[in-house]
Amino acid sequence: MHTVIVYESMYGNTREIAEAIADGIHRADPSAAVDCLPVTEADADLTRSADLLVVGGPTHMHGMSSSMSRRMAASAEAKREGHEEAAKEAHEAAEGQGLRTWFRHLPDTEHGSYAAAFDTRGTGAGSGGAAPGIAHRLERHHYDVVAEPEGFVVEGLDGPLRAGELDRARAWGAALL
Numbered sequence: 001m002h003t004v005i006v007y008e009s010m011y012g013n014t015r016e017i018a019e020a021i022a023d024g025i026h027r028a029d030p031s032a033a034v035d036c037l038p039v040t041e042a043d044a045d046l047t048r049s050a051d052l053l054v055v056g057g058p059t060h061m062h063g064m065s066s067s068m069s070r071r072m073a074a075s076a077e078a079k080r081e082g083h084e085e086a087a088k089e090a091h092e093a094a095e096g097q098g099l100r101t102w103f104r105h106l107p108d109t110e111h112g113s114y115a116a117a118f119d120t121r122g123t124g125a126g127s128g129g130a131a132p133g134i135a136h137r138l139e140r141h142h143y144d145v146v147a148e149p150e151g152f153v154v155e156g157l158d159g160p161l162r163a164g165e166l167d168r169a170r171a172w173g174a175a176l177l
């Protein structure tokens, strides 16, 4: 069983959730091969080799990020004092491709692979979520989406994650197997 986890992250919270999901899969099946990598490094050969493809990103404007929302995220961070390192990372993420572009180049799966989608999102009731849009795109590429799209909560625009979300991500990952 080979799992590939692909994430987009401006401030690092979605990356932390992705790594916790990988950890949960490892704990559930120590023999499972798990690759966890940013969307800028996930090429077609790797995704083609996956039996299970897990994709996640931050919620921006109620859905998946766009090049505009990623630029907004980078400039919001640049205005915050003491956040120089985070602002640099957000700027680099904004310059690179996001999940929408990545999906345009994702080859259809040829052997009916499984998939799942997650996002990070704010605490508000009407926060929306990126995961339904991600799941929809996975289905369009003929993936068999095996779990309800899941959202993990961040406390502020740039985090931190709400207490308990990393444990919940580990459990969610383990339940995918």
Ligand SMILES: Cc1cc2nc3c(=O)[nH]c(=O)nc-3n(C[C@H](O)[C@H](O)[C@H](O)COP(=O)(O)O)c2cc1C
Pocket: 008, 009, 010, 011, 012, 013, 014, 015, 057, 058, 059, 060, 061, 062, 063, 069, 070, 072, 073, 076, 120, 121, 122, 123, 124, 126, 127, 128, 129, 154, 156, 157, 158, 159
């Ligand atoms: C431009 C922008 C728009 C956002 N819009 C929403 C939103 O509509 N709903 C929501 O729950 N969170 C929203 N957020 C908060 C993000 O979900 C949060 O920054 C993200 O989960 C952090 O993940 P990351 O650290 O991986 O980038 C927005 C953030 C930015 C920067």
